[in-house]
Amino acid sequence: MNSKSIRQKEIAEKTGFSINTVSLALKGSPRISEETRSIIMECAKQLNYIPNVVARSLVQKKTNTIGIILTELMNPILTETAQEIEQILKKSGYNMMLMITNSSPEQEAEALDVLVSRQVDGILMYPVFTANFAKIKLLRDNKFPIILLAGGDYELPTDAVYVNRREGAYKAATHFIQAGHKRIGFLGGGNYSDKEKQNGYFAALQDNHIPFDPSLVGRVQSDGYDAGYASIEELYKNAMPTAVICTRDYIALGAMRWCRERGIRIPEELSFIGFDDTAAASFAEIPLTSVKYDVKAVTEKATELLFQRIDEKDKSVAMSIQKISIQPRLVIRQS
Amino acid sequence: MNSKSIRQKEIAEKTGFSINTVSLALKGSPRISEETRSIIMECAKQLNYIPNVVARSLVQKKTNTIGIILTELMNPILTETAQEIEQILKKSGYNMMLMITNSSPEQEAEALDVLVSRQVDGILMYPVFTANFAKIKLLRDNKFPIILLAGGDYELPTDAVYVNRREGAYKAATHFIQAGHKRIGFLGGGNYSDKEKQNGYFAALQDNHIPFDPSLVGRVQSDGYDAGYASIEELYKNAMPTAVICTRDYIALGAMRWCRERGIRIPEELSFIGFDDTAAASFAEIPLTSVKYDVKAVTEKATELLFQRIDEKDKSVAMSIQKISIQPRLVIRQS
Known part of the structure; x- marks a missing residue:
């Protein structure tokens, strides 16, 4: 039963x-x-x-449509994620209904409702942490196939396939420590994925017995060049770091521009590591060392797991939640 | 009737x-x-x-789904196009089914078939010129709402809302001519939109009585930094231009890097203009002059026209094809 x-x-x-x-x-x-x-x-x-509309969709036949929920599309990682998923789905005879939440929990809740009422066969989502985890758990409990594209060292409401950001920051900080740096800064935002990175940075300091100085953590208001350019000054002047981990390549590239304009030499005086290994990182004047986010690995494994869940839906197998964590790789360049 | x-x-x-x-x-x-x-x-x-499946969809009720067909998603202009359309559709109670053609005419034909069989209420598409114009015309003749997001000085099979690329290149070339340049190069690909730009470049030379030298036109293999970096050398050595129009910002930025590495001063020895006014253009070490593609204007007007066509579908009004051409603006910076 x-x-x-x-x-x-x-x-x-x-x-x-x-x-x-x-x-x-x-x-x-x-x-x-x-x-x-x-x-x-x-x-x-x-x-x-589960609400009525889901119950109805559960008894009805397949629509060959998969819902994709992303926080935004302009972030190159998510652009590539959308593109890769579309290609994989098409090959498997599925179409893609795309919803963008602008990182708003309300828009995310609405997107879930809309996709379920449109009777999509499954959902792949990059969640706005952790706002709608209860809603996601309800869907999962009713065997609605739904896979998260982000996760970490905490309880998840459903299956997840994700790049381990904490591990990425840990590797970045360890790389700096092994190069002899003691004053390692961290520049990021207040969102969930940046906090994961910050935890990895803390862990690496701790494991290497480097005392933590709060002034070494700087905050940015957005993910862009401008934010890095505007935020590095305070961090640099207050904490005098010799190396900085930035939670995105663009933040690092903006910060590096500020340094160049002031004659601060990279990497001699100040080193940088970014995240995501975007084209801009490899093509910067001083090519940027970056933590690679393997979009292909994430989208392939996530769609594979989704198709498995769709197959299992009508069977009486008990599905245990799967967490597939993909290890990031540090791409070392001149910064 | x-x-x-x-x-x-x-x-x-x-x-x-x-x-x-x-x-x-x-x-x-x-x-x-x-x-x-x-x-x-x-x-x-x-x-x-029209084929059976379309006839069926025409007599059935609305699905509140709009199909979007794009040649790719990684081009920042198309990323932003997808994001803006999703936001507008959501506000109007529509969902978006996204198909990517990889600029393949076969995949485009398939995308049209799939979306029509999924009974979407309308389609917005960035076409692979002009491969499926006959198919698009058939849909249009049967009052299926379909709007192109590209166009030019040629016959179109249906309504279109687009940035006039020819005009953009004309403005770029005129800007160089007014600054005193006589040897103006052009670096672009062989696709339709780049040919439009090339025609604008030719027209500006002609209108200013500057004889055309074929060695001034260089070809790139893709749209990225790498392509610009790899292609500028031949153009520079063969034609000795003092200014170059590149069909994308990234091509220009790659070419500019090649120049910097060889000590060629920008803009004193060689000036550049790119296309699309991406964030990378404004944040380059030497900020790049660029022809702005107004995504918001295109997506707002295109969705407005689409909704009008959907409203008109059940009425017996004769719809004449509308071409809405948006004038691009030159954003002048230091390159």
């Missing part, structure tokens, strides 16, 4: 209606009176049973 | 079946025998009537 049947049985027992009536009510059948339906829906809500 | 009815009447007259039978056959109704259907379909094909 699958989890759906178990839940319907529970609702039937609690409300006194037959399983058949419960099933019809949840499907929105006109054969069930409004009063009966409202009692059953209320009970379903209390039991965290 | 709308164009669909006129065509069905034509098919009825040619085959001897009633209009009702023709209509049912084209909709794929099981009430029509296989033999009758095949006669009617054969005649429909000869009259360039």
